[in-house]
Amino acid sequence: MSEVKKRCQLNDCNRAASTYCFCCNKNVCTRHFAEHIDAVKAQIDPLANEINTMVEKIQGLTIEQLSEKPLCELRQWQIDMHQLIDEIFFAKCKEIEDLARKNQEKFVEHKKQQFEIIMKIQDDVKQLVEDGDATFEQIQLLKNQLASVETNLASFRNNFLAVNARVFAQGLVTVLSNLNKPSINQNQWTNQPQLGNLISMSTNAPPS
Ligand SMILES: [Zn+2]
Ligand SMILES: [Zn+2]
Structure with missing residues (x-):
């Protein structure tokens, strides 16, 4: 052998x-x-x-198949945002209640003060009517006092509670296709195999 x-x-x-x-x-x-x-x-x-x-x-x-997943994600986003908005809404409702309660004493005090001022003005007007000899200056003074009560009330209302709520419309959701990017062309995801390399067999x- x-x-x-x-x-x-x-x-x-x-x-x-x-x-x-x-x-x-x-x-x-x-x-x-x-x-x-x-x-x-x-x-x-x-x-x-x-x-x-x-x-x-x-x-x-189909185009529908390719759109299905993004649409699904968008719907989920919608659900999440609704939920988030509800959560924020209820949290802020509670903040309003809490702040209103916290400032209740200041509110009572303010109301009392303005009431006292207006009673004083009322008394003065009554006195002027009784005396029957009101001057232009006296009337003007009372008018100014009344106007300042009005201003006080408006100012207190603004300072008492305010909500600064903004709506962000832009940028929260973006929809795009890589097909429309100028730097990318169709050939980048058309990967054509070299047929010659697929078969290599020899005896x-x-x-x-
Ligand atoms: Zn072998
Ligand atoms: Zn062998």
């Missing part, structure tokens, strides 16, 4: 190598090579099925 130069490189196989198998990049015996050829052939049927599945996928592709064993 002549000495065998190369042996099958697969595990636990000591037979003489007959060829080089490109699928595993090893010297292999005839039996193992036949097994590998069969294994490669066995991949063709599933591949054909995968291709059919892909064809159906491409044919079934001629090159020297290893």
